[in-house]
Amino acid sequence: MALLRKTMLTVIMGAFALIMLFPMIITFSNSFMAESEIDYNYHLIGKMVDVAAGEKNEFINLKLIPDWVSLDQYAEVLIHKPMFLHMFWNSVCIVLPIIIGQVAVAALAAFAFAKLKFWGREKLFIVYVMTMLMPFQVTLVPNYIIAGRLGLMNSSSAIILPGIFGAFGVFMLRQFMLHIPYAYLEAAKIDGAGPLRIFYSIMLPLIKPGMAALTVLLFVDHWNMVEQPLIFLEDAFKQPLSLYLSRINEGARGVAFAASVLYMTPMILLFLYAESYFIEGIQMSGIKG
């Protein structure tokens, strides 16, 4: 009886899980379609069929499995469209500095917020958290003006620098550090270690899982950036992959699936590899300090 219940529940949840995975599965399987087959199946996107005028009432032909398995799309994207790899590289060059910078800067600040006492600590922290909640558009104009003044317009630094100083890392690493008992630090203090020493040789090793979780979350967030590059990078040559894809959907539909797969694969692999860190990171940000 219990076994039957368990099986039934698994089947129901499995069905929902399949719905969740459906867009990714279709994207993946359709990436092995030849361009001609893509065109045949999906040419109706965005077209108004006038049934009254005698046109046939047709629909897009969503196909799970291609008639012919072909690597055309991948060949086209990787070999004949140099822009794709270039923009892939642009994405990497924007995301990596943000992650490295934010983890380093945030670890230092989080240590002060979690373990050092100073006047105005709680209030300052609330200011950090508040900016985290604001939509990007709120500070759009002043950010634009500042980027102009610092000479950052149309350069990836206009995205990287604000990215490094984002408040999320400070918030999350502080939550992690709050769970480290003071006793660990006191022992080192009695031995005569200064704050920097305590931070470096005691705190940092203990919050490695926290930094891993932050890395994963930052990667996801910034790999997916759309609004910022749209505003700050006019030069298509400097734009990241997210914008390449938003353009490809209009023009070269034939390679969109393969491009999408190549774009999401790093994210999915990282997620599957570091899922426990990812989940721990989300849960930690939910625990009140």
Add this chain to the structure above:
Amino acid sequence: MNSFARHLRKEWLAAVLFLAPSMIGFSIFYLFPFATGLLYSVQDTTIDGSFVGLDNYQAVLSSGSFRKAASNTLLFTGVSVPLIIMLSLLFAHLLNKKLFIRGWLQTAFVMPLVVPAASIVMMWQILFDWNGTLNAWMQHLQAGRIDWMKSDGSILVLIMIYIWKNVGYNIILFLAGLQSIPKDYYETADIEGAGELHKWRHITWVYLTPTTVFVVLMSIIQSFKVFRETYLIAGDYPHDRIYMLQHYMNNMFLSLDVQKLTAAAALMVCAILLLVSAMLMLERRFRSYME
């Protein structure tokens, strides 16, 4: 000076040093822009502007497109947040039961969170186009077609995408909340012969309240981020029903109307702050009630 006071001063100095890199960048890229934005919202021009009081706010509040955007944002958040809370709570309960391949199922629910919006836009177009798969199914059921992205149905599409993307995040948080409730509470209730519903209301729901407050807050914030998907599918000027505050601000930016943009932004910030403080007050009241 005694050693205690010296110690305190040393700690204060250390805090400044640890905070310095973050504070400098944070001030330049977040605090200063924010303050400047507020200043712009009460001036007539950005360069040597003179103080005009709340004129810009009045202009924004009486603008038709702002009202439309604000009411759409309110409608979207007001419908999709309660919906996602109910669904994620339900799924968290189910995932907390005895299941085969539970780890895999959980992975499937969380996966949409890491899939970049731009890589899945093509999929949404195929599903929700006039000639799309959803309409093909509806035709099959004799239900007739709907032009999803160009009718009031567009907000349903957005709600669906929002839930698909974010339900995993909430499930993780609720699962953690559920697993932190001590098992013996339920055992005691069992001995006293309490029914399932009674147990849920008086144990589960009570202990989930802090988690729920946080989930609601995060869900509201994520509901503002659905702009990215909307923008990728429908562009600068989508159907009236899904013209959100972010579209309004984006378009004010493109038409260089800084005054209206900053005033609208300030109004949005006020709304968010009100919401956050209300939620936190609710939680504090709950905590004192628990004690």
